[in-house]
Amino acid sequence: MSIEKEFRPKIVAFCCNWCSYAGADLAGSSRLAYPADVKIIRVPCSCRVNPMFILRAFQKGADGVIMCGCHPGDCHYSTGNYYARRRMTLLFSMLDYIGVENGRTRVEWVSAAEGVKFSTTMNEFVEKIHSLGENVRLEDLRCKN
Amino acid sequence: MQELVNRAKELLADGTVVRVLGWKAGDLPYNPEPAYFTSAEELDNFVYNGFCGANLSKYMIEASKLEGKTMVCLKPCDTYSFNQLIKEHRVDRDKAYIVGVGCKGKLNVDKLKEMGIKGIQSISGAEMSDACDTLTIQTLYGEKTCAYADAMLERCHVCKGKEHMIYDEIIGESKDTKDAERFAEVEKIEAMSPEEKFAFFQKELSKCIRCNACRNVCPACSCRKCVFDSTKFDTAQKANVDSFEEKMFHIIRAFHVAGRCTDCGECSRVCPQGIPLHLFNRKFIKDINEFYGEFQAGADSEARGPLTNFTFEDCEPSIVTERR
Numbered sequence: 001m002s003i004e005k006e007f008r009p010k011i012v013a014f015c016c017n018w019c020s021y022a023g024a025d026l027a028g029s030s031r032l033a034y035p036a037d038v039k040i041i042r043v044p045c046s047c048r049v050n051p052m053f054i055l056r057a058f059q060k061g062a063d064g065v066i067m068c069g070c071h072p073g074d075c076h077y078s079t080g081n082y083y084a085r086r087r088m089t090l091l092f093s094m095l096d097y098i099g100v101e102n103g104r105t106r107v108e109w110v111s112a113a114e115g116v117k118f119s120t121t122m123n124e125f126v127e128k129i130h131s132l133g134e135n136v137r138l139e140d141l142r143c144k145n
Numbered sequence: 146m147q148e149l150v151n152r153a154k155e156l157l158a159d160g161t162v163v164r165v166l167g168w169k170a171g172d173l174p175y176n177p178e179p180a181y182f183t184s185a186e187e188l189d190n191f192v193y194n195g196f197c198g199a200n201l202s203k204y205m206i207e208a209s210k211l212e213g214k215t216m217v218c219l220k221p222c223d224t225y226s227f228n229q230l231i232k233e234h235r236v237d238r239d240k241a242y243i244v245g246v247g248c249k250g251k252l253n254v255d256k257l258k259e260m261g262i263k264g265i266q267s268i269s270g271a272e273m274s275d276a277c278d279t280l281t282i283q284t285l286y287g288e289k290t291c292a293y294a295d296a297m298l299e300r301c302h303v304c305k306g307k308e309h310m311i312y313d314e315i316i317g318e319s320k321d322t323k324d325a326e327r328f329a330e331v332e333k334i335e336a337m338s339p340e341e342k343f344a345f346f347q348k349e350l351s352k353c354i355r356c357n358a359c360r361n362v363c364p365a366c367s368c369r370k371c372v373f374d375s376t377k378f379d380t381a382q383k384a385n386v387d388s389f390e391e392k393m394f395h396i397i398r399a400f401h402v403a404g405r406c407t408d409c410g411e412c413s414r415v416c417p418q419g420i421p422l423h424l425f426n427r428k429f430i431k432d433i434n435e436f437y438g439e440f441q442a443g444a445d446s447e448a449r450g451p452l453t454n455f456t457f458e459d460c461e462p463s464i465v466t467e468r469r
Contacts, residue, residue: 051396051397051400052372052397055392055393055396055397059389059393072457073457079455082455082456082457082459083452083453083455085455085459085461085462086436086437086451086452086455086459087452088462089432089436089459089460089461089462089464089465090400090403090429090432090433090436090452091396091400092462092465093428093432093465094396094399094400094425094428094429094432095396096339096465097334097335097342097428098342098343098346098392098396099337099339099340099341099342099343099344099345099346100339100343101339102465102466103466105462106462106463107461107462107463137343138389138392139389140387140389140390141387141389142387142389
């Protein structure tokens, strides 16, 4: 017998150490709410996010993946996010091409001073994933409980 | 072809090269295989015809480590791959004597089989010296003919051109074979709804047996250590395969060669399951052209690849959603 459960999306957010992670911190210390469904993974730079990480997150059961980094021009390592921007554009386009709903992936530039932006972005994104429902097109049955 | 063999013999005799990299006849009339030749006698087995589709540029990675020069036969599209390998410091230009061979389009025996031509004993009309308009096939059930273009590989219908990008000399004539739009198939898929796209790729990719042939033949896949050989990733477990695995493998493989893929079409040619793998690579090429300006990998051996470069004004990833 199964009990009907409310859909709680699992969302992975890759946040760069220097801007977005600090932005999330600021959102927290400013007591701005964002859903607990968002699981933050801290990376040294948005450029550290290998396309494999995104697919890996989906494989392990994520319903949406968002990548946050410093605004273009403000990268702690000068140019990291420019490379990340090209990579993610191509990867997202490919995911769209094979039929994965393109609302499931997103890139947002959040600076350390933008706690409000972090919170609103996450709220928006969670809502979007709620409307898209569970990720079934990139799931790996071996990783299901 | 005789001209090619004679020249190879000359180069071997005068010591310019110590080995020749070309093709020799296989056990069937339509499966010549890449081969090394080191003497004039061995060269008697040399063949070059419409079925010699293999891109020999990847073999030059290993040949570059050998003593002495290698004469390598490269078709126009193979020279793009060779340029790309020079750029990545994987081959040594000084170790190669490149003979640009002419190309009148390469054949796919599966196309003949699809036409119902079975029991093939011999095929004529596919030699370099022929006009390459019609093929005459001797089969167990009598003689059959078909138009050369109908039996061509997909990649030859969207040929990049018959100009060799890099060579020491050119032997043999070429014939233009382009008769289709390169991105037409990609555009057709792009126009589908997400459900249709997903169903299409699910159907194609579920055929994948993870034999790694596409990776092993790809001139751009030249890493000494490959991510797909790592046991830490769930992409090397053929026994308990899940549909995710094929998607992961093909997306990541296409991504790893994005901006470096010359669109030589070898992946689709060697796939034993007939998966149109070029559709992945060509999608990346199309996107790169649209977003970051026209780029042809291997057109030269210096230009920076689109994924190792950037501009301040690049489009944001949200363009994927906006352009729909």
